[in-house]
Amino acid sequence: MALTREQLAQRVAQEFKDGYYVNLGIGIPTLAANYIPDDMQVMLQSENGLLGMGAFPLDEEVDADLINAGKQTVTMVPGASIFSSAESFAMIRGGHVDLTVLGAFEVDCQGNIASYMIPGKLIKGMGGAMDLVAGADNIIVTMTHASKSGASKLLAECTLPLTGKGCIKRVLTDLALMDIADGKFILRERAPGVTIEEIAKLTGGELVIPDNVPEMTF
Amino acid sequence: MALTREQLAQRVAQEFKDGYYVNLGIGIPTLAANYIPDDMQVMLQSENGLLGMGAFPLDEEVDADLINAGKQTVTMVPGASIFSSAESFAMIRGGHVDLTVLGAFEVDCQGNIASYMIPGKLIKGMGGAMDLVAGADNIIVTMTHASKSGASKLLAECTLPLTGKGCIKRVLTDLALMDIADGKFILRERAPGVTIEEIAKLTGGELVIPDNVPEMTF
Amino acid sequence: MSGFDKVVTSYEEALEGLEDNMTIIAGGFGLCGIPENLIKEIKRRGTKGLTIASNNAGVDGKGLGILLEDQQIKKMIASYVGENALFEAQMMSGELEVELTPQGTLAEKMRAGGAGIPAFFTATGYGTPVGEGKEVREFDGRNYILEEALYGDFSIAKAWKADRYGNLMFRKTARNFNPMAITAGKISVVEVEEIVEVGQLDPDEIHLPGIYVNRLIQGTFEKTIEQRTVRSA
Amino acid sequence: MSGFDKVVTSYEEALEGLEDNMTIIAGGFGLCGIPENLIKEIKRRGTKGLTIASNNAGVDGKGLGILLEDQQIKKMIASYVGENALFEAQMMSGELEVELTPQGTLAEKMRAGGAGIPAFFTATGYGTPVGEGKEVREFDGRNYILEEALYGDFSIAKAWKADRYGNLMFRKTARNFNPMAITAGKISVVEVEEIVEVGQLDPDEIHLPGIYVNRLIQGTFEKTIEQRTVRSA
Numbered sequence: 090m091a092l093t094r095e096q097l098a099q100r101v102a103q104e105f106k107d108g109y110y111v112n113l114g115i116g117i118p119t120l121a122a123n124y125i126p127d128d129m130q131v132m133l134q135s136e137n138g139l140l141g142m143g144a145f146p147l148d149e150e151v152d153a154d155l156i157n158a159g160k161q162t163v164t165m166v167p168g169a170s171i172f173s174s175a176e177s178f179a180m181i182r183g184g185h186v187d188l189t190v191l192g193a194f195e196v197d198c199q200g201n202i203a204s205y206m207i208p209g210k211l212i213k214g215m216g217g218a219m220d221l222v223a224g225a226d227n228i229i230v231t232m233t234h235a236s237k238s239g240a241s242k243l244l245a246e247c248t249l250p251l252t253g254k255g256c257i258k259r260v261l262t263d264l265a266l267m268d269i270a271d272g273k274f275i276l277r278e279r280a281p282g283v284t285i286e287e288i289a290k291l292t293g294g295e296l297v298i299p300d301n302v303p304e305m306t307f
Numbered sequence: 308m309a310l311t312r313e314q315l316a317q318r319v320a321q322e323f324k325d326g327y328y329v330n331l332g333i334g335i336p337t338l339a340a341n342y343i344p345d346d347m348q349v350m351l352q353s354e355n356g357l358l359g360m361g362a363f364p365l366d367e368e369v370d371a372d373l374i375n376a377g378k379q380t381v382t383m384v385p386g387a388s389i390f391s392s393a394e395s396f397a398m399i400r401g402g403h404v405d406l407t408v409l410g411a412f413e414v415d416c417q418g419n420i421a422s423y424m425i426p427g428k429l430i431k432g433m434g435g436a437m438d439l440v441a442g443a444d445n446i447i448v449t450m451t452h453a454s455k456s457g458a459s460k461l462l463a464e465c466t467l468p469l470t471g472k473g474c475i476k477r478v479l480t481d482l483a484l485m486d487i488a489d490g491k492f493i494l495r496e497r498a499p500g501v502t503i504e505e506i507a508k509l510t511g512g513e514l515v516i517p518d519n520v521p522e523m524t525f
Numbered sequence: 526m527s528g529f530d531k532v533v534t535s536y537e538e539a540l541e542g543l544e545d546n547m548t549i550i551a552g553g554f555g556l557c558g559i560p561e562n563l564i565k566e567i568k569r570r571g572t573k574g575l576t577i578a579s580n581n582a583g584v585d586g587k588g589l590g591i592l593l594e595d596q597q598i599k600k601m602i603a604s605y606v607g608e609n610a611l612f613e614a615q616m617m618s619g620e621l622e623v624e625l626t627p628q629g630t631l632a633e634k635m636r637a638g639g640a641g642i643p644a645f646f647t648a649t650g651y652g653t654p655v656g657e658g659k660e661v662r663e664f665d666g667r668n669y670i671l672e673e674a675l676y677g678d679f680s681i682a683k684a685w686k687a688d689r690y691g692n693l694m695f696r697k698t699a700r701n702f703n704p705m706a707i708t709a710g711k712i713s714v715v716e717v718e719e720i721v722e723v724g725q726l727d728p729d730e731i732h733l734p735g736i737y738v739n740r741l742i743q744g745t746f747e748k749t750i751e752q753r754t755v756r757s758a
Numbered sequence: 759m760s761g762f763d764k765v766v767t768s769y770e771e772a773l774e775g776l777e778d779n780m781t782i783i784a785g786g787f788g789l790c791g792i793p794e795n796l797i798k799e800i801k802r803r804g805t806k807g808l809t810i811a812s813n814n815a816g817v818d819g820k821g822l823g824i825l826l827e828d829q830q831i832k833k834m835i836a837s838y839v840g841e842n843a844l845f846e847a848q849m850m851s852g853e854l855e856v857e858l859t860p861q862g863t864l865a866e867k868m869r870a871g872g873a874g875i876p877a878f879f880t881a882t883g884y885g886t887p888v889g890e891g892k893e894v895r896e897f898d899g900r901n902y903i904l905e906e907a908l909y910g911d912f913s914i915a916k917a918w919k920a921d922r923y924g925n926l927m928f929r930k931t932a933r934n935f936n937p938m939a940i941t942a943g944k945i946s947v948v949e950v951e952e953i954v955e956v957g958q959l960d961p962d963e964i965h966l967p968g969i970y971v972n973r974l975i976q977g978t979f980e981k982t983i984e985q986r987t988v989r990s991a
Contacts, residue, residue: 356931364987365988372931381987393869393938432839468887469886
């Protein structure tokens, strides 16, 4: 069975370590914040200038001056700090964020990522995504493995305009967790009940299948 | 009569305008702060990270955490602000300081300045001087016109290593105030009692003498 | 009155000298921390042919979005321009030129413009459409592209509190692009919620020194929230 | 204990991993805001062959000056090295290599190192000995030189107040190079006068977020004044 959104978020959260500063993109990455283990602390960076993002506010706490990068009203945790956009991206570009999680349209086995633009459709812009993929050493891309019509999004070469070149080393899809190295996808884990054959069929780029590919556990 | 140190400082102060942010180098430039007219406000920038430097402290006010670029204990005026060295030089390099006054060993009629190093003697370093001359549009160099042995310090070409290239447009010496333009010194004012001939004799670079060269008034 | 008193009393005076075809650097992220009254004054003046650098272009009817209604913007330099139907229509029709710039690069380009750094190298955008036509250079085994500084004829920004000398404090994430935007404009205009007397702000707590501020005005703000998200108690 | 708790309890632990021939980025201006106890710990450890980037090199017997006594420094990257006879002697004898760097360029090189900017252009130093061998490029009719970022194996710095997560506040002109120095080191070690509990610092008033700080230690400081200048009442 393909992972649900919640399971994807749960699997992302397994990558967290105590003391990690993490930037979570909009969508599934953001959901991962709900699965931080109780014995662990993770601090969320929001690229509009906040380190230590908390939960959504209570109705009476809503503050128009306190939003996240998705323009949602948020709160701050104790130990949070505020800074300008230049400082925020100095932090991101300088590699100080421990983990970045974001979505994508396509990833290829060269570590390229396409996530911000579909030519001919509306161009909304890359926001901070290009800086995030260029700045982080440790990035997880979350996406569906293939389109609804069965076209793979894990390709030999991205077809859409790139967000970043050669910067992705780990992809989590609804079917599998893969590393990327030396121009190949390396299958690390399978979604529960999904076979290696199904994954291989839906993977466009070269795929390395180790002897042991465990099922994900939650 | 050649100007005294105090008169040099007084003449520098005549360049101040109400609302000017000014960086004053060590020595005579610093003295100019004593001659800010009463009906005028000037805010002093100290490149170690202080805008709004005040007088020296009273004995009981001395604070090791509050010094100027000459490492002297100082105070802050109301409206002062504190910032990092990177911010301080962003301010300087970005041209936000209205007037910079600093000393020099030599200036030439190409607008070059040499002020930080005499080869063979001790090399102390340029501190912020290179940033100050590169960043300011409005710079006054204060210096003696010639050495004690009568060698001009206003040259056709600097002999010492440069602090900045083509950045000086105005020089105040103990004998004269000069502008620099198109590869020439232009005599603007004379020290009281000093003749044009004396100045011309002690000026190494090409000198333009306008019809009217008034004496300085204090 | 001091030569350092930056306070002006009308929005008309605040934007005096703004002319057609000028470049404006604007602070704000989405609708958070935007100079909303200064934007309204630009609309009132009817200034045309503007190039505006701002992370976003507002939304329909709010923020910079209102300048689209009378086609006042010729070119937008922004990182994200979604949530704006009029923007989309003008971009698609070619009326509006858009230079998409990564958010961090945009912030750094503004900082560079204020800091006397004409250009810098960054890995952001290398190998993507953003890097096309830009110089690529390798440092320590990695490729970077050369990005140039941004400068504005004007900058418009919003802060929380100021003293009359223009020393500024921002509040929470309404800080965002505002400090850098202010430094990059030849004439910088800042609107604030409160102006206090000189000496009331702690020098250690000033976020941006008044040297960068040319004109200061006190305003009242709508502070529209784009995504009101709440949890239940 | 939290994964974000940066507090260490001994200076020995604070500099664990510091080895011969490493590069250190240090905060401070003159003797103001220097990490004086961390410098003393480097002396105690006897680490040799160090490259140190710091605006100044201390004075005889104070600050980085004490590391000259046992020839621990191989190379200094600094803007001003006066007021130090031992420094002069070692420089003249060739024991000590010195790379004089303009003060603003030094600050920006540290910031660049922390901010993922491998190089930037600046007018500072163009046409001077500092510009020799560096690329020159014209932007808008003016010449600039290319300067590269500085990176440290360690950075050592001093702040005023911190919370246990390493969020920092500096005091008056003791801020100086400290914030940038901290960002440019792989392992950044900060000593402070006071450590408060998490949540006691206002997020808007934090000068440098704890993300940049790896180790934090509370110390007591001599705060030597170089030029005690006073006026009479």
